[in-house]
Amino acid sequence: MIRVENLVKFYGNFQALKGESFTVNDGEIVGFVGLNGAGKTTTIKIATGVLYPTSGDVVIDGYSITKDKKKASENVGWVPELPIFEQDVKALDYFVYIAGYYKIPTNEARSMGKRLFEEVGLSGRENDKLKNYSQGMKKRFALAVSLISNPKNFLFDEVLNGLDPEGIQFFRNLALRLKKEGKAILFSSHILSEVESLADRVVFLHKGKIVKEERMEDLRKLVSTNALRVILNSPSEEALKACKDFGEPTLNNGVIIIQNFKGDLEDVVRALKPYGILDIGYVRQDLESLFFQIIGGNQ
Numbered sequence: 249m250i251r252v253e254n255l256v257k258f259y260g261n262f263q264a265l266k267g268e269s270f271t272v273n274d275g276e277i278v279g280f281v282g283l284n285g286a287g288k289t290t291t292i293k294i295a296t297g298v299l300y301p302t303s304g305d306v307v308i309d310g311y312s313i314t315k316d317k318k319k320a321s322e323n324v325g326w327v328p329e330l331p332i333f334e335q336d337v338k339a340l341d342y343f344v345y346i347a348g349y350y351k352i353p354t355n356e357a358r359s360m361g362k363r364l365f366e367e368v369g370l371s372g373r374e375n376d377k378l379k380n381y382s383q384g385m386k387k388r389f390a391l392a393v394s395l396i397s398n399p400k401n402f403l404f405d406e407v408l409n410g411l412d413p414e415g416i417q418f419f420r421n422l423a424l425r426l427k428k429e430g431k432a433i434l435f436s437s438h439i440l441s442e443v444e445s446l447a448d449r450v451v452f453l454h455k456g457k458i459v460k461e462e463r464m465e466d467l468r469k470l471v472s473t474n475a476l477r478v479i480l481n482s483p484s485e486e487a488l489k490a491c492k493d494f495g496e497p498t499l500n501n502g503v504i505i506i507q508n509f510k511g512d513l514e515d516v517v518r519a520l521k522p523y524g525i526l527d528i529g530y531v532r533q534d535l536e537s538l539f540f541q542i543i544g545g546n547q
């Protein structure tokens with residue numbers, strides 16, 4: 249469990265974090281979203297212990313990152329925004345070397361490496377030099393490294409950035425497996441469709457402050473609108489007229505949108521049945537427009 253407690257961070261005179269608090273529970277995937285410069289990386293770096301907060305704390309499984317850094321960081325797997333591995337060594341050899349820090353014997357580390365390389369889609373590239381890895385491959389490698397100590401908590405900073413669709417799929421499967429195992433996962437991302445499909449909860453950060461924190465299922469309710477979208481087999485003027493009893497319909501490219509929908513879905517279905525209903529449902533806003541709505545109110 250990761251508890252961010254009233255974090256404040258100044259870089260010189262500039263205040264990047266303004267008293268931010270939130271929690272990532274065990275067995276939960278939390279999406280961390282915000283515009284460039286909102287303070288996501290700063291928060292994550294503080295949580296890993298590589299950056300010191302001006303005030304506040306991050307508590308990981310009961311251990312404070314500021315007071316008990318060793319214990320707190322032991323149980324954190326971190327994938328940085330831009331993993332830089334310029335080493336002139338083979339990837340698997342470097343993996344084994346890092347595993348040595350966790351006192352994992354060489355043989356065990358090699359077989360663990362092979363298994364994890366496969367899990368992140370790097371099979372067959374074990375003997376390539378890290379300096380020759382592409383940015384996406386470095387991300388995949390960093391993912392494998394974050395799993396070495398089997399930590400209980402994960403911080404993924406823009407992990408999807410630079411990953412191809414296959415890499416994104418690997419990450420998705422990995423995150424869901426970790427969640428099932430009861431790990432606490434915080435992942436920052438600008439790809440809101442991925443956040444929407446993966447996260448149990450979303451924390452919105454804007455200019456160093458949390459502007460909203462919501463469960464995904466509640467966000468989904470927020471993103472549905474009171475407009476109804478109907479596709480008919482024969483979308484005639486007559487059908488459009490029938491829709492007027494339920495709101496303000498418009499017909500475009502065979503799709504009827506009934507704005508300000510009032511009434512029962514069942515009644516609409518009954519009224520439009522003669523015109524052959526192919527599809528009917530509420531219009532959904534995407535998470536992206538909701539995001540701009542949220543930060544728009546917090547400028």
Ligand SMILES: Nc1ncnc2c1ncn2[C@@H]1O[C@H](COP(=O)(O)OP(=O)(O)OP(=O)(O)O)[C@@H](O)[C@H]1O
Nearest residue numbers: 259262264282283284285286287288289290291329
């Ligand atoms: N080392 C630093 N020195 C001075 N200012 C910094 C430093 N690191 C970050 N900042 C500033 O702190 C603010 C937060 O930066 P941070 O990298 O945490 O944002 P972010 O939400 O991760 O952004 P992005 O989505 O672009 O990665 C920004 O205004 C940034 O310019």
